[in-house]
Amino acid sequence: MDKKAKQQQQRFLDQLRFERRLSAHTVKSYTRDLECLWKYLSSENVQNWQDVREHHIRAHIANRHRAGLGSKSLQRELSAIRSFFRFLCKSNIAGQNPAQSVRAPKTPRSLPKILDVDQTIKMLDYEPDDDLECRDLAMWELFYSSGLRLSELVELNRVDIDLLDRSVHIRDGKGGKSRMLPIGRQAAKAIERWLELRQTWSGNETALFVSVRGSRLSARSVQSRLKRWGRKHGINEKMHPHMLRHSFASHLLESSGDLRAVQELLGHSNISTTQIYTHLDFQHLAEVYDKAHPRAKKHG
Numbered sequence: 001m002d003k004k005a006k007q008q009q010q011r012f013l014d015q016l017r018f019e020r021r022l023s024a025h026t027v028k029s030y031t032r033d034l035e036c037l038w039k040y041l042s043s044e045n046v047q048n049w050q051d052v053r054e055h056h057i058r059a060h061i062a063n064r065h066r067a068g069l070g071s072k073s074l075q076r077e078l079s080a081i082r083s084f085f086r087f088l089c090k091s092n093i094a095g096q097n098p099a100q101s102v103r104a105p106k107t108p109r110s111l112p113k114i115l116d117v118d119q120t121i122k123m124l125d126y127e128p129d130d131d132l133e134c135r136d137l138a139m140w141e142l143f144y145s146s147g148l149r150l151s152e153l154v155e156l157n158r159v160d161i162d163l164l165d166r167s168v169h170i171r172d173g174k175g176g177k178s179r180m181l182p183i184g185r186q187a188a189k190a191i192e193r194w195l196e197l198r199q200t201w202s203g204n205e206t207a208l209f210v211s212v213r214g215s216r217l218s219a220r221s222v223q224s225r226l227k228r229w230g231r232k233h234g235i236n237e238k239m240h241p242h243m244l245r246h247s248f249a250s251h252l253l254e255s256s257g258d259l260r261a262v263q264e265l266l267g268h269s270n271i272s273t274t275q276i277y278t279h280l281d282f283q284h285l286a287e288v289y290d291k292a293h294p295r296a297k298k299h300g
Helices: 003-019 024-043 054-066 071-090 117-123 131-146 150-154 185-202 220-230 241-257 259-266 276-292
Strands: 168-169 179-182
Touching: 003 024, 003 071, 024 054, 024 071, 054 071, 071 117, 117 131, 117 241, 131 150, 131 179, 131 185, 131 220, 150 220, 150 241, 179 259, 220 241, 241 259, 241 276
Parallel strands: none
Antiparallel strands: 168 179
């Protein structure tokens, strides 16, 4: 990348970081996507952003697809590229947005995997063996109680939890949006127990969940601990934090039927994203129907 193109890209990333106040994780993703695009453009001898055309973007996305990237990842990359070229157009650097009409290949929308209520109770209704498990249980209870994303959980600070109010403040959710969420009774109990132990681990660390070394717990560590927890409690599904978020949403929607409330709790900007859980609910009803209705039962 030549110096001028690099500066133009950096101006865009600075706008994301300081003006639009997107998370560090999102800015890192944009950076990676644009670096990947430039690498392809360099191989095609494209010297600057102004010379990029629609066929370049189509060929780049096709290459990424052949390399094994799925539809969701390609859609995210295209979104980053479109945003960047919109910035270039507004800055009078580029005369067109070559990614505007490019679409990623579609794949069938798969339903997220969830735990049923019995499985969830089985993995949470447990007396921890040690201090680490006490911390872990507080995390799993909070995931399931409040429907947090993994990034939201690891970024929580001690001041974001109010046990008197039984609430948690998500200060920097997806899209930089904040929201206040309720905490269930069992989750509050588990967190209160963890906070007593945390005092001896954390020193001056502000994070709510810390490692034995007293530093903020990483997302990878949380994922690893949950997989271990799932195996220990005989859950055959491959456990990951989003499964608890999905379970939270599905169980709440099944009990309340209030899609709008579930949307607010999950922090979805578009209700169509939340509607995936209505499909999950229907799938559950269909299974009950198949097992119970006299004319639906299959006879071998």
